[in-house]
Amino acid sequence: MLVSWKWLNDYLQLDVSEAEFCDRVTMAGLNYDGSESVGDDRQLDLEVTSNRPDWLGHVGIAREASVLFDLDLKIPPAEVKGAGQPISDYVTVTIEDEAFCPRYIARAIKGVKVGPSPEWLARRLETLGIAVINNVVDITNYVLMEIGQPLHAFDLAKIDGAGVTVRQARPGEKFMAIDHKTYDLEPTDYVIADEVGAVAIAGVMGGADSEVTEATTDLLIEAAQFAALPVRTTSRRLKLKSDSSYRFERGVDPEMIDWASRRCCELILDLAGGELAEGSIYAGSKPQPRKSVTLRLPQLKRILGIEVPPAEVERILSRLGNEIESVASQKITVIPPSWRRDIDREIDLVEEVARIHGYDKIPQDAAVKMSASHRSDADRVRSRIRTLMVAAGMNEAVTRSVVSQEWSAAFHGWSQAEALTVTIPMVRGEDCLRLSLIPSLLGARRMNEKFDNSPIELYEIAKVYLPRKDELPDERYVVSMTSGRDFRGLKGVIETLVHSLNPDVRVTASRFADSLLDVEQACELKVGGKTLGFLGLLSASAQKTFELQQPTTVAELDLRVLEELTVLIPQHHEFSTYPAMTRDLNLIVDETLTWDQLEATVTASAGPLLEKVEFREIFRDTKKDGPGKKRVLFTITLRAADRTLTGEEADAVRNAIVAACETQHAAKLLG
C-alpha cells in the first residue's frame, strides 16, 4: 500500500518524524518497505498482510497510528443532501445472488460537469502513482484510497433500461472493459448488467460503454461488497488486476460502504457540481450484527509468557476500536470494530494486545526445558553415504523433482508406470514427477560438458515418485550417480559404499536391459535378494539423446535397501594375530562363467580359513585354450585364528578350490 504522508495528516496531527512513524507501524505489523519524495509530498510503501484490508486505505492506517501515538482521529462525516427526484425514479438495482453480492448501494447525481481534477486531488493520486483521468473518476479513486472501498461511477445515460442487475455472466458473453479490450466471460464471472448486457465485471473493472467521459452529465455511483473468491478467480483468469479487485479479494468493511458512497458524492458535488438525487438504493441485506469476543486475562501470560496489566489490555482493545462490553476481574468482553472481520476469537484479541503492547517486551532468555533429541537412522545412513561419495570424488547435485516427458520416459528402473503429472509445468515443458534421478543428472552432465568442466562426477540423494493404483505414490529416496569412470570404476564406488555401510554384505549383479543403458554393460544390483539398484554404461543412443560427448556410466540405488543393510553400531570381533598366506590361482573357464558364480564356488569350497578372494585379471589365449574360454586370475588370502598356517595347509585349501571349480565349472588350473 502506497501512502501519502500529507494525506495521512488530514486525519490526525502526526507530530513525529517519518522515520519514527515507519518504525512504529512496522513494529505494529505494517511493514515499512521504503519511501520516496513525490513533488512536495512523501510516498511511503507499507506492506499490508492479507488479514488487514482495513489498512488498504489512508483512514485505516491513520486509525492505527492514532492508537500507536495516542492521537485523536478525525474522519470526515460525509453528509450529503439530496434534492429533486428520488433516485428510484432513475434506476433500480437487482441482486441475483446475494452470496456473491451481499449489498449494493447506489446513488445518482445529475448535471455534473466532467473536467480536470483540481490540483490538490491530482497531486494526491500522483503521489500514489495513480493515473489522473477526470474529476469524477479521480474522486472514485480518491475515496478508494481513502477508505479502501472500491467505487464505480457509470454514465447513467448509457445504462439501458430500468437499472442494473448483479448477475452471473451468460455463456459466451463478451465484454469490452475500460481498457478497450474485449474479454470472453464465463458463468463463473459476475457482472453488473443493464438490459442490454454487462456494463462492468463486478469488482474488477468497468465497461467502456458506460464509462464517464467529458460528455457525461448524469452519474450512477456504485458502492458494493462482492465475494472474494469469484472476484479473484475472474481477475486471475482474465489477467485483469485492479485496485478494486485487490480489495474485494481481501474484504471490505460492510459498515463503511454507505460512508464511502456519501463521501464520493460529497466530493463530486463539490468538485464537479450537479444535483444529488434524493435518497439512495440499498439492495441486499444489512451486515450481520458483530459478535462479542471474550479475552480471559490469564491467557495472555499463558500464550505470550508475560503479564500485561489489565488496564493496559483494556486501553489497547478500546483504542483499536473494540467496543468494551464488559470488564470482570479476569476477563474482558468486547465487540470488535466493523473493519476487523479477522477478530472473532480469544486468540485474535491476544494477538492484538501483544502487537500493540510490543513484542519487544517478550524476553529472549526464558529457561526452555531441556529435552533429549535423537538423530534418525535414516539421517545417519545418509550422512555416511555422503561422506563416502565425497571421498570417492563425487560432487553432490540437487536437481528438480519435476522433469519433461522425454526425461521421464528415459529410464524405467523402478516402475514401468506412466509418471504422475502436475497441472502447471515447473519450467517450460516439465510436468512429470520423476521416476529416476538419472536423466536429471545426465542433464547436469551435459551442461558441465558444455563448459568443458572436468571431471564431472555427480551424485544426488532425492526422491522418485512411483505411481501406485488408488494410493498416494511411493515416494522413495534413491542415491543416483553419473560418472566418467568405466563400468567397473563406478561399480567399485558402489561396492565400496556398500562395504563401508556393512562389510559383510555382498552385492551381486545380473544382466539388465533398458534402452538408456548399453546392452552388455548394464546390470541390476542385488543384496540379499533385494534390488539395490541399477548400474550401467550409457547406451550410444542415450548418449546421443542427452547430447553427451564423453562415455558415461550411471547408477541409481534404493536408499531404503542401503538403510536396511547398514550396520550403524559395528561390533568388535576377535581377530587373528597370525600372519596371512596367499595363493594365486589362474583358472581356464568358459566365457559364460561369471565372476559372481566363480567367486561363490571359491568361497563355498575354501572353508573357514579363507579371508578374502580378490579378482586380478582375465586373459584370453584362444590358441592354447581354444575358443569360448578365458583365464581368470585371482588371489586367495588365508588365515587361521589360532596358529600360523603352513604351506601345506594353504595348498590343501587351494586344491579344494581347484577341485570344486573343476567339477562345478569344468575349470582347469593353469600352471
Add this chain to the structure above:
Amino acid sequence: MSLNDFIRELDTLVDSAVERFNEAVDKFDGDVLEAARVEFLGAKSGKLKSAQKGLGTVSKDDKPAAGKRFNEVKQRIEELFETAVAKLSESGGSGKSSEAFDVSLPGTMLQVGHVHPITETIEELKDIMGRLGFSAVEGPEIEDDWHNFEALNIPMEHPARDPLDNFYLNAAAKAAGGDMLLRSQTSTVQIRVMENTKPPVRIVSLGRVYRPDEIDATHYAMFHQIEGLMIDTDVTMADLKSVLHLFAKTYLGHDVEIRFRPSFFPFTEPSVEVDMRWNDTWLEFGGAGMVDPNVLRAVGYDPEEVTGFAFGLGVERLCMRRHGVNDIRHLYNNNVRFLSQF
C-alpha cells in the same frame, strides 16, 4: 718428523677431508662419498692410516701431544663421514646425481567431492536444533488438501489455495480421493507428526517444497524449508523467542539480537516475522508464531491443555547469505565449478 710438521700435515688432511665429504653431500652422490671414505678412512691405504704411520716418526717427548692430536683428527673425519651419510640417506639421495630431486613438485592430490551447500546448510540447522532438543522428521512431498491446507487453518477461499499458485497433480492421480499437490510448505509434516503423536512434541521438519514461481535470480519453483515445532503444556512466545535466540547465536557464531514483527500466517496466532540483528542490520530470518488453536484442534489436541510454537525458515536464503551466493539458480544448475567451491 717434528711435532709441528706432523700437526700441519694433520690440518691439511682435515681441510681436504671437509672438502671431499662436502662435495659428496652437494652432489647427493653415494659413490663420491664412498670414494672419499676410502681415500681418508680406508683400512689399507687411507690417508688417515698413512698419517698414523707419521706418528711413529715423532720424537718420544712429543708423542703424547701428537697422539692426542691424531685422535682428534681421526674422530673429526669419522664425524664428517657419518654426517655425510646421514645427509644423503635423509634425502633418499643414494641415487645418481643426474636425477636431481625437486622438492617443489606438487604432491598427488586426492580427487574429493563436495557436499551441496543446501545439504550442508540443512545439516547444520538440524544439528543446532538437535542440540536444542528438536528431532528432525520428514514427510511426503505429495500431499492432500487436508495436510497442506485444511489442517493448517487455510480455508478454501484463501489465495494460497489458488490452482495457479500450486502444483496440483493431474486428475489421474486423484484416485486416492481429493486433490493432491506438491506440498507448498513443510508444515504438512508437522500436521502428520501431531496426528500420530501425543504432546509433548519437539521436531524440525524439513525438505523440498514447491511453488510455481517464475525462476529468476531470487526465485525458484522448488526450494527447501526447515520448520520447528514445539508443543507442550506451557509453551509460550517467550520460549519461542528464546529458542530462536539460541538458534541465531549458534548459527551466526556470536551474540545476536532477535526481533519479532507482527505478521500474518493462517496456522499461527499470534504470527510474527523474525529479524536478527547482525552486523548492525536487521535481517529477515523467517516466520514464526504460536500454533493456532484451530490447528491444534484439527490434529486432536486441546488448545486449553497445550500450547505450542512453530517457526519456518527458507534454507536457500540462509545458505545464499552465508556463502555469498547471489543467484539462486546456481544452487540447482549443478555446475561442478560451483559445487566444488563448498
